[in-house]
Amino acid sequence: MKYDSRPFKLVKNEQIADGIFDWTVENKDLAPLAKCGQFANVKVTGRTLRRPISICDADESSLRLVFQVKGEGTRVMSEMKTGDEVEILAPLGHGFEIEKGRKYCLIGGGIGVPPMLYTAKQCDNPLVITGFRNKDLIILQDDFKAAGAELVLTTDDGSAGVHGFVTDVLKERIGEVDKVLACGPIPMLKAIAAVCKGKVRCQVSLEERMGCGIGACLVCACKTKPKDGEAFMSQVCRHGPVYDAEEVFFDE
Amino acid sequence: MSDLSVKICGVEFSNPLIAASGTFGFGREFAEFYPLSTLGGVSCKGITLAPRDGNPAPRIAETEGGILNAVGLQNPGVDHFIEHDLDWLKAQNTRVIANIAGNTQEDYCAMAEKLSDTAVDFIELNISCPNVKSGGVQFGTSCESVAAITSAVKKYSKKPLMVKLSPNVTDIAEIAKSAEFSGADVISMINTLTGMRIDINSRRPIIRNNTGGLSGPAVFPVAVRMVWQVYNAVNIPIVGMGGISKWQDAVEMLIAGASALQIGTVLFNDPYAPVKINEGVSRFMDENGIKSLSELTGTVKAW
Ligand SMILES: Cc1cc2nc3c(=O)[nH]c(=O)nc-3n(C[C@H](O)[C@H](O)[C@H](O)COP(=O)(O)OP(=O)(O)OC[C@H]3O[C@@H](n4cnc5c(N)ncnc54)[C@H](O)[C@@H]3O)c2cc1C
Ligand SMILES: Cc1cc2nc3c(=O)[nH]c(=O)nc-3n(C[C@H](O)[C@H](O)[C@H](O)COP(=O)(O)O)c2cc1C
Ligand code: FES
Numbered sequence: 001m002k003y004d005s006r007p008f009k010l011v012k013n014e015q016i017a018d019g020i021f022d023w024t025v026e027n028k029d030l031a032p033l034a035k036c037g038q039f040a041n042v043k044v045t046g047r048t049l050r051r052p053i054s055i056c057d058a059d060e061s062s063l064r065l066v067f068q069v070k071g072e073g074t075r076v077m078s079e080m081k082t083g084d085e086v087e088i089l090a091p092l093g094h095g096f097e098i099e100k101g102r103k104y105c106l107i108g109g110g111i112g113v114p115p116m117l118y119t120a121k122q123c124d125n126p127l128v129i130t131g132f133r134n135k136d137l138i139i140l141q142d143d144f145k146a147a148g149a150e151l152v153l154t155t156d157d158g159s160a161g162v163h164g165f166v167t168d169v170l171k172e173r174i175g176e177v178d179k180v181l182a183c184g185p186i187p188m189l190k191a192i193a194a195v196c197k198g199k200v201r202c203q204v205s206l207e208e209r210m211g212c213g214i215g216a217c218l219v220c221a222c223k224t225k226p227k228d229g230e231a232f233m234s235q236v237c238r239h240g241p242v243y244d245a246e247e248v249f250f251d252e
Numbered sequence: 253m254s255d256l257s258v259k260i261c262g263v264e265f266s267n268p269l270i271a272a273s274g275t276f277g278f279g280r281e282f283a284e285f286y287p288l289s290t291l292g293g294v295s296c297k298g299i300t301l302a303p304r305d306g307n308p309a310p311r312i313a314e315t316e317g318g319i320l321n322a323v324g325l326q327n328p329g330v331d332h333f334i335e336h337d338l339d340w341l342k343a344q345n346t347r348v349i350a351n352i353a354g355n356t357q358e359d360y361c362a363m364a365e366k367l368s369d370t371a372v373d374f375i376e377l378n379i380s381c382p383n384v385k386s387g388g389v390q391f392g393t394s395c396e397s398v399a400a401i402t403s404a405v406k407k408y409s410k411k412p413l414m415v416k417l418s419p420n421v422t423d424i425a426e427i428a429k430s431a432e433f434s435g436a437d438v439i440s441m442i443n444t445l446t447g448m449r450i451d452i453n454s455r456r457p458i459i460r461n462n463t464g465g466l467s468g469p470a471v472f473p474v475a476v477r478m479v480w481q482v483y484n485a486v487n488i489p490i491v492g493m494g495g496i497s498k499w500q501d502a503v504e505m506l507i508a509g510a511s512a513l514q515i516g517t518v519l520f521n522d523p524y525a526p527v528k529i530n531e532g533v534s535r536f537m538d539e540n541g542i543k544s545l546s547e548l549t550g551t552v553k554a555w
Binding site for chain 2 (some may be wrong): 005043050208211213214215220221223232233
């Protein structure tokens with residue numbers, strides 16, 4: 001079994017920052033299959049489509065999902081109660097590739113930070129750079145420290161941590177790392193890819209609107225060019241969400 | 253379980269549920285959930301003569317009770333389907349319907365000819381795709397063009413021909429009659445209804461193609477009405493679809509006039525929907541002493 005849709009039990013639902021919620025959901029069959037950078041597709045009562053949410057953390061029996069309320073679906077999710085059952089299709093997609101003995105730099109921007117936590121736990125002493133718009137949106141700092149990461153915090157407005165963008169920090173530290181893994185808004189990923197180009201390998205996690213979540217309906221298209229192949233319309237839910245930055249046409 | 257089997261053009265389906273074209277790929281991804289023999293059949297992703305990249309993203313938007321999509325017929329082409337997917341799909345013990353779309357009449361004929369020498373059970377003529385610039389729906393919106401394409405493809409097809417109708421027409425019964433008169437063996441209906449959603453902040457359509465096809469529960473009453481109208485106008489079987497999401501919908505669509513059903517959008521909400529719908533239909537048959545689903549087809553007591 002690679003993935004399945006099963007009932008999970010919501011055992012924790014806590015607001016951890018302005019409009020950002022932290023779920024722990026239990027299912028002993030599916031949780032152990034999760035790899036870093038994969039995602040879960042969450043069924044929401046009253047909505048036709050499921051909501052794709054990155055796996056923030058996982059253990060033998062549970063998944064942690066951290067999400068921001070954007071529209072109707074995530075609002076319904078935020079109002080669910082512990083003890084509720086929620087139908088989740090997981091784990092989906094290709095996650096980050098981690099090789100032992102390498103120095104990793106993990107970068108998360110805003111609501112792109114959560115998947116970097118489980119990723120950090122797979123790396124030896126990673127450098128983790130997290131960027132937020134302002135201090136009210138900061139999440140998961142203690143979790144990254146507990147995972148043994150060297151943590152750098154940036155805010156766009158300087159209300160906490162380094163005043164500036166994640167790429168300002170990356171430019172200073174890039175000489176120390178073998179590989180960069182990133183998740184966040186497209187302009188940020190594009191800027192990170194530009195800094196890494198020709199220096200270190202960089203993987204990025206993309207978002208696209210989805211239907212099935214498993215590669216059958218072809219709605220989550222993204223034009224990519226594999227290293228040794230032709231450019232094609234890949235499916236973010238199956239070939240991604242993690243791609244080599246060099247594969248991605250950021251402007252199309 | 254009651255006997256859920258249905259027969260169309262002499263071809264037996266183990267149950268009335270067929271995966272709708274474009275929502276199920278070529279089946280491999282859903283085989284992770286259950287054996288594909290759980291379904292009576294699979295209508296494969298719409299295929300074209302040459303491979304197609306489809307439209308740029310976003311290709312989907314959510315609406316109340318439904319979705320809009322504009323995939324634009326991304327597919328690997330008919331030859332790739334025959335070489336890489338068909339044998340595997342046939343081995344899954346389910347009926348296989350090849351859904352074809354073309355830019356020209358010649359495209360459709362060439363594909364029908366190629367598929368006639370394969371193991372597909374039906375050819376489904378998609379003359380109703382609203383999301384491509386040329387081809388697709390332009391063939392499906394007037395009686396003359398439906399007649400022309402159906403009779404042309406019929407000459408090249410050794411397989412039973414299912415003609416898939418667009419709901420984006422004024423009089424669907426007339427269109428169905430043209431298809432029947434020109435050689436269609438089965439009608440499948442409905443494809444998606446053209447719609448649009450706009451982001452009020454950016455004032456941009458959510459779908460990159462600007463417009464897309466509406467499917468899901470929102471279209472169900474429209475589909476029921478059209479199946480009923482067509483049932484009253486033709487003598488060939490109808491495969492009904494459009495918004496079926498629970499067993500009650502399946503029964504309702506049969507009563508409106510369908511002999512078999514396709515389900516699409518509901519699979520995105522719940523990939524196990526076919527299992528649940530079949531269980532419900534089976535219970536309904538038991539409780540009402542129905543031996544064969546054909547006893548339901550077209551039995552609406554219209555006022
Ligand atoms: C692989 C992947 C991982 C993600 N991980 C996270 C995460 O860990 N935390 C988090 O807060 N958000 C994450 N997102 C974004 C999240 O899926 C959207 O914010 C969410 O679907 C919005 O739903 P809504 O009902 O609040 O908004 P609505 O606007 O009501 O949604 C309408 C439709 O558009 C889709 N949609 C809207 N925005 C997005 C988007 N950015 N990406 C994909 N689909 C979208 C919805 O799924 C829904 O189908 C991820 C997206 C993807 C593709
Ligand atoms: C993402 C998507 C892709 C589709 N692609 C095709 C296609 O390639 N060919 C076709 O004939 N219909 C296609 N359709 C239409 C469906 O087969 C079906 O007619 C329609 O969705 C109504 O059924 P539903 O409400 O159960 O989904 C597509 C629908 C969706 C949602
Ligand atoms: S969401 Fe269906 S292919 Fe990706």
